[in-house]
Amino acid sequence: MFSGSIPALVTPFRNGEFDEKAYRALIDWQIEQGSAALVPCGTxxxxxxxxxxxxxxxxxxxVEQAAGRVKVLAGAGSNDTRVAIENIKAAQEAGADAALMVPPYYNRPSxxxxxxxFEAVTQACDLPVILYNVPGRTVTDIAVETMGRIAEACPTVAGVKDASGVVQRVSAQRAACGANFCQLSGNDDMALAFMAMGGVGCVSVTANVAPKLCAEFQAACAAGEYAKALEYQDRLFPLHGALFADASPGPVKYALGRVRPGFPTELRLPMTPASDAARAIVDAALEHAGLI
Structure with a gap:
């Protein structure tokens, strides 16, 4: 269902409100530049x-703006199972092709x-689910064995966005969940190794800013052209880090304002704009990538 470069889209705000016009323009640009799918309302x-x-x-x-040109993977997770069920039903009603769902955060379940x-969520709604394993944010890690159990018992769970930061889990999860289980990297800087080990794409922060380069990088990986992919990796690697030089999405919104002048870079508290030091790092990385 999902492969290639999949931007985890920023949400533009203007004067505290969702800027629909800017969002629609961002979506059109992403599709024109080669992004393979879109993730609205993620982290x-x-x-x-x-x-x-x-x-x-x-x-x-x-969903409306994509108009079937690419698939939409909607963020829909919650730490309350009842709310997660309401969210996945709302994602389905909104027309999403699948839901991206974290395990319950803060509660720290076993x-x-x-x-x-996930058993309860998938029994309540037949919309496909991509698990989102990001223990650095949720403090909840879906163990490999648990992921295999979910994949076997919950047929609508189609894959995982893996942001565990442990690249060898790609092979372990292939063994536990099967070779057809869709594994998407959740870390841009690790995507090259992730793809070589059996991944099929990346839910990307960097693709917000460099969609064409990220799409071409993914195409090279998919074709097994790893020498070419390494050239893209070297070009993009500083940017992967720079976009986390301050609390995300401050740096990526600043970067979008640099590559798409006029794009609204406003954030909602408690998120704050990138610091001057972070902006300098982003500027250097954008220059290195040939984007400014």
């Missing part, structure tokens, strides 16, 4: 600052609790 999209009505309005706008959470 980079500041979903944690959105009330439910606004969250799924943004998803609907993304592996049994994680399994039962």
């Amino acid at each position: 980079t999209g500041e979903a944690a600052t959105m009330p439910k009505e606004e969250h799924f309005r943004v998803v609907r706008v993304c 592996q049994e609790g994680i399994f039962r959470h």
Whole structure:
């Protein structure tokens, strides 16, 4: 269902409100530049600052603007199983092709609790699910064995966005979940190794800013042209790090303002603009990548 370069889209705000016009223009640009699918309302999209009505309005706008040209993977997770069920149903009603869902965060459930959470969600709605394993944010790690159990028991779970930072898990998860289980890197800087080990794409922060380069990098990996992919890696690697030189998505919104003048770079508290030091790092990385 998903492969290639998949931007975790920022959400543009202007005067505190969702800027629909800027978002639609961003989506068109992403598709024109070769992005293979879109993720609205993920971490980079500041979903944690959105009330439910606004969250799924943004998803609907993304689906409308994509207009079937690429698939839409909507952020829909929650640490409350009942709310997660409401969210996945709302994502389906909004027209998303699949839901991206973290395990329950903050609560710190056991592996049994994680399994039962996804079992309940998938029994309540038949929309395909991509797991989002990001223990650095959720403090909840979906163990390889648990992921295999979920993949076997929950047929609508189609894959994982893996942001564990442990690249050898790609092979372990292939063994546990099967070679057809869709594994997407959640870390731009590790995507080259991730792809070589059996990944099929990347849910990318950097693709917000450099969609064409990220799409070409993914195409090289998919073709097994790893020498070419390494050239893209060397060109993009400083940018991968620079976009986290301050709390995300401050740096990526600043970078978008540099490559797309006029793009609204406003953030919602508690997120704040990138510092002067971070902006200098971003500028250097954009220059290195040939984007400015």
